[in-house]
Amino acid sequence: MEKMIQAIFNSEVEAFKGLQAIQQLGDTKDISVGETYVLTKDEQGKTSIRSAKDNDSGAGTLGGGVLGGLIGLLAGPLGLLVGVAGGMIAGSASETLRAESVSDYLDAVSANIPNGKSVLVAHIWEDWEVPLNTALLALTNDLSRFNLDEQVYVPVQSELTKVSEDIKTAETRFLEADGADKADWNKTLQELRTKRQNLQKKLNINVDHQEKQYQAWIDHHTEELEQDEELKERLRHRAAAQRARLELLRKNKSEY
Numbered sequence: 390m391e392k393m394i395q396a397i398f399n400s401e402v403e404a405f406k407g408l409q410a411i412q413q414l415g416d417t418k419d420i421s422v423g424e425t426y427v428l429t430k431d432e433q434g435k436t437s438i439r440s441a442k443d444n445d446s447g448a449g450t451l452g453g454g455v456l457g458g459l460i461g462l463l464a465g466p467l468g469l470l471v472g473v474a475g476g477m478i479a480g481s482a483s484e485t486l487r488a489e490s491v492s493d494y495l496d497a498v499s500a501n502i503p504n505g506k507s508v509l510v511a512h513i514w515e516d517w518e519v520p521l522n523t524a525l526l527a528l529t530n531d532l533s534r535f536n537l538d539e540q541v542y543v544p545v546q547s548e549l550t551k552v553s554e555d556i557k558t559a560e561t562r563f564l565e566a567d568g569a570d571k572a573d574w575n576k577t578l579q580e581l582r583t584k585r586q587n588l589q590k591k592l593n594i595n596v597d598h599q600e601k602q603y604q605a606w607i608d609h610h611t612e613e614l615e616q617d618e619e620l621k622e623r624l625r626h627r628a629a630a631q632r633a634r635l636e637l638l639r640k641n642k643s644e645y
Contacts, residue, residue: 396509397531401429404507410524419520421606423512430502552585603635
């Protein structure tokens with residue numbers, strides 16, 4: 390399944406050990422690894438963000454090709470903000486990062502990092518939880534996951550479908566109305582159309598980046614003949630699911 394994971398560590402060094410463990414699992418194809426970030430809050434409450442390349446990520450980087458894809462969507466139209474430590478929501482605005490181009494999602498995670506701690510955030514695809522648990526729970530006992538289908542893709546698509554249906558109803562009522570009622574329905578119709586447009590824009594955030602991510606995963610699974618039959622079968626299923634996600638992404642983009 391495609392997931393976002395968050396793990397809390399006592400230091401940035403330990404968080405990067407966790408990141409290296411995840412990358413090794415990606416190399417051995419036990420999981421697929423997408424965007425990864427390490428967020429660290431010092432004892433004074435100042436947060437820094439580093440990318441997988443162990444570089445400080447300033448506003449320009451996070452607002453461009455690195456921050457995008459799924460991370461961009463998580464800030465998205467339904468206001469989904471999943472924080473650390475059991476789903477805490479972002480605290481006061483003064484605790485969040487100040488860079489305007491940093492996503493609300495990373496802001497929410499940042500706001501809930503205890504002083505002196507680091508958090509690893511990663512977009513992954515795993516067939517089962519044992520490999521990741523084995524790698525990370527040796528370094529931290531605070532690991533959380535959430536399923537992107539259940540908590541992102543399906544809710545967003547459901548909301549978009551509902552708004553489209555509401556627009557059809559409003560169009561009918563507008564044509565049937567007169568006088569003040571017609572003006573009211575026209576206002577409602579315009580508001581619904583704006584809402585749908587904003588939803589579609591959110592779904593279309595950095596679509597090219599998302600396409601490249603899924604295609605890279607598919608290519609990684611099929612670039613060589615695996616000798617391990619069990620692994621080969623898992624990769625077949627994983628690549629098929631990722632290919633289906635890629636086709637759905639392209640289909641949705643064509644409809645925007």
